[in-house]
Amino acid sequence: SHVLPNLNYLRDLGTDLGVVLKTFEAEADSKSSESGESKVASPDILDAPPTWMDKNVFEPGPEFEEFLCALDRSPFFGAETSQAVVDNCAVGMYHLRYSLRELTKLLTSDVRFGEQPEESTRSCSYGIILLGKAIKTLFSEPYMRRALGHQFMTTVPEGQLLYWDDKMLKAACELCAQYEAFTTQKISSFPVVLQESFRLLARDGLQQNVMSLIAQSQNFVPVPMGSDGSALEESIRSLTANMRLVVQQFLKLLEMLNYESVSFFYITLRDLLLASNYETLYAIDALMKKVGPYHIWDPSFSWWDGKTSPAYPAYGVKDAQDLNSFLNIQSQHVTNLAITLAKPVIDLLTSDVMLTANPLNRALLTKWKRIVEQAEAFQNKQPGSSIGTLETFITTTLKGYTLENAFEEIKLADLQEEQGDHFLETMQYIKKGVLGRAEVLTRQKNMKNYQTLVQYFNKNLRGKFPFSPPSSDSSQATEVDPDDFKEFLLRFNEFGGSPEKILDQIYQLGVIAQDAVVFLRRIEAIAAVFKEYLSDNSVGLPVITYTNEFNVNRDRAIGTNYVADWTIKSNYEFAIGHMDKVKQTQWVYGCPTEVSFRWPDVKGMTELPLNDPKQDDLVVSGTTATFTCKGKWSLLRMIRRHKAHRGDYVPMSNPNSVVLKFVVPVSETKSAVLFNTVSLMGDSTNPNLPGRILNLPDFPTFAPDLPQDIEQFRNEAVLSFGVVKAVSMSSFGN
Numbered sequence: 001s002h003v004l005p006n007l008n009y010l011r012d013l014g015t016d017l018g019v020v021l022k023t024f025e026a027e028a029d030s031k032s033s034e035s036g037e038s039k040v041a042s043p044d045i046l047d048a049p050p051t052w053m054d055k056n057v058f059e060p061g062p063e064f065e066e067f068l069c070a071l072d073r074s075p076f077f078g079a080e081t082s083q084a085v086v087d088n089c090a091v092g093m094y095h096l097r098y099s100l101r102e103l104t105k106l107l108t109s110d111v112r113f114g115e116q117p118e119e120s121t122r123s124c125s126y127g128i129i130l131l132g133k134a135i136k137t138l139f140s141e142p143y144m145r146r147a148l149g150h151q152f153m154t155t156v157p158e159g160q161l162l163y164w165d166d167k168m169l170k171a172a173c174e175l176c177a178q179y180e181a182f183t184t185q186k187i188s189s190f191p192v193v194l195q196e197s198f199r200l201l202a203r204d205g206l207q208q209n210v211m212s213l214i215a216q217s218q219n220f221v222p223v224p225m226g227s228d229g230s231a232l233e234e235s236i237r238s239l240t241a242n243m244r245l246v247v248q249q250f251l252k253l254l255e256m257l258n259y260e261s262v263s264f265f266y267i268t269l270r271d272l273l274l275a276s277n278y279e280t281l282y283a284i285d286a287l288m289k290k291v292g293p294y295h296i297w298d299p300s301f302s303w304w305d306g307k308t309s310p311a312y313p314a315y316g317v318k319d320a321q322d323l324n325s326f327l328n329i330q331s332q333h334v335t336n337l338a339i340t341l342a343k344p345v346i347d348l349l350t351s352d353v354m355l356t357a358n359p360l361n362r363a364l365l366t367k368w369k370r371i372v373e374q375a376e377a378f379q380n381k382q383p384g385s386s387i388g389t390l391e392t393f394i395t396t397t398l399k400g401y402t403l404e405n406a407f408e409e410i411k412l413a414d415l416q417e418e419q420g421d422h423f424l425e426t427m428q429y430i431k432k433g434v435l436g437r438a439e440v441l442t443r444q445k446n447m448k449n450y451q452t453l454v455q456y457f458n459k460n461l462r463g464k465f466p467f468s469p470p471s472s473d474s475s476q477a478t479e480v481d482p483d484d485f486k487e488f489l490l491r492f493n494e495f496g497g498s499p500e501k502i503l504d505q506i507y508q509l510g511v512i513a514q515d516a517v518v519f520l521r522r523i524e525a526i527a528a529v530f531k532e533y534l535s536d537n538s539v540g541l542p543v544i545t546y547t548n549e550f551n552v553n554r555d556r557a558i559g560t561n562y563v564a565d566w567t568i569k570s571n572y573e574f575a576i577g578h579m580d581k582v583k584q585t586q587w588v589y590g591c592p593t594e595v596s597f598r599w600p601d602v603k604g605m606t607e608l609p610l611n612d613p614k615q616d617d618l619v620v621s622g623t624t625a626t627f628t629c630k631g632k633w634s635l636l637r638m639i640r641r642h643k644a645h646r647g648d649y650v651p652m653s654n655p656n657s658v659v660l661k662f663v664v665p666v667s668e669t670k671s672a673v674l675f676n677t678v679s680l681m682g683d684s685t686n687p688n689l690p691g692r693i694l695n696l697p698d699f700p701t702f703a704p705d706l707p708q709d710i711e712q713f714r715n716e717a718v719l720s721f722g723v724v725k726a727v728s729m730s731s732f733g734n
Helices: 007-035 062-073 078-106 126-139 166-184 192-217 230-259 263-291 320-349 362-379 386-400 422-460 482-494 511-529 634-642
Strands: 160-164 218-222 543-549 565-569 584-588 593-598 618-621 624-629 658-665 671-680
Touching (some): 126 192, 192 218, 263 320, 320 362, 386 422, 634 658
Antiparallel strands (some): 593 624, 658 671
16 A cells, blocks of 8 residues: 655645756756756756765864863873774764765765765756656646535435536546546656556545536535426426436546546445436436326226227227327327436446446336337337337227127236336236226126026025925925026026136135035036027927946846846837947936836746835836836936945946946845946037036035125226236136
8 A cells, every 4th residue: 555645745845846956957058058068967956065974084073172182181081082982983974974875875866985075976866856857747737736625515405406517527527538648648757666656646636626526516406396297397307407418427437436446436426426316217207107108097997898999988089090199199208208307317327337336226227227228219110119019009909809808818817927117017007907897897797697597596496306405305396397497597508608607707706706616517517418408409398318328337236137127218209228229318308217127027036026115116017126206307306316325336437427226125135236327418529429428417406695705896806906816717626
């Protein structure tokens, strides 16, 4: 490290040396002209009269002579002692004079010991000449003048705006340029041993003068009263216009100060610029929110009915021409905010010299850096700018939205992604508004439709077979009227025909929709079974197409070897037996369903079917046992009564097939246990293949109302705006 002398002291020293050197040069010129010799390089500055130092003998003066005489006369010392004193002083003086001559060689030319003063060359040292010239040159630099000492304000007082005098900053930049020229060019002519020290002295002088000039450039102006609306914009405009004038000068100054490691003032100036420009950026951001380019007058879209395009009413325009005019005004707002106001601030805050500072609000800085970039790209008509993307969205995509296509065109998952761009976020917010309104309209419609189904079911179907609990299952129980049944299923199909559609924007709310989902899944399975009945080609009565497999589950069956014939009949036309190749048949509403087992009529048979008082549907005639269900919905009664428990059979090849279990007494102690399967058939997706086997419907006994927790979301777009995380239908299980 360098310990530097006081600059004011060096200035004075340089001034004095300059005067002396000018005098020496003038005398040298005079002597040269008298003798006709050329000017010597080093003027003689040692023309003062010789002193005791210049003599070859030691002559200290009369006082010393008196001291020696006193020694001679003294009875204690005498002449011998006085002579010893003289000898020792002469030797000591020799060493002193030699040491002093060696010490002063840095300042004068070499005078050999023993030479006569008048014979020696007593001229000024070349080193002292260079030192004097170096100091003179250094302090002739403009940045080495005495600084005026203006106080630099490190913070902006509350209620004040900071403006900068660009002329003062230009002067500071000129000093930096002169300093750079000095340190890169002039200083190389200085003695090497002086260069680093003089560079540090120059840097110190530069710092003091630059600080003084920057302090003079500070102008604090009170914030205008009522800085809102046009007044706020005008204040921001004047601040940013001022920053546009001085930003390049500040960048140069900060770069120079940072490069020269003027750490204290660099950090102080950098932090002041950082804080003041962030305050300006906050104001610009507030103005952006107030102006709201491309924003919709009511972003909730509560005014939209979903039937027509929302684009024109969203911006209060009548047609495409008006919309284009509106968009032109919006792009002008963006240009003003981004390029006119924000760009000078962003240029400073994102410059290399600011990278060492911690950004006060990185998110805000990144946001506005992106806004400025996109505004410049749009202004230069570069393809792919986010502003262009937003305007294309407004003029094309937004115009095409309806309630029917909103959920297809706008995916909820896409709205949850971070965009990192103000204009893409604006587009995303518009999409959220559209989707949110579609969510509310759809939920309102579907809540009404679902409530219609609930009311109809509970009034016309509830408690009636097959929508009755097993405990009330008897042939005398009230049965559902087929017209009421059909009307309910037609409404179910009209409202969507599936839980996903009927409960759209309801089931996504989660577990609170569980009961409604389960109910409609059961109805969906029932509608699949009675699809033919609901079609335009219906015979007018409920029908079920099914296939029957006889004598299954043989590992668990008992006495099947004695049964000669198996048949089932569920219509008035024909029955099918175990020997028939075609096992598919149809049940028609109102027809009884009969399942018969015939034992052979052979003498000596000890096990033949018997009636069972516990089974009122079993009738034995001869060697034939027949189970008969006579209700209007007889096949469904047969299935409900004789459906085997899960533990009674091994898994079937198709889990949708229903296993029926029939127990026929064949003696007082034995019973035959026989199994058939009934498979309800649906349409085939391939005309060349048989239909698919449908799952046996689980007929609900009542329709649950929607809980109050769902009712509170009737008018709220909680899914689109992420208040409630949407769930999928799969979350409710199978």
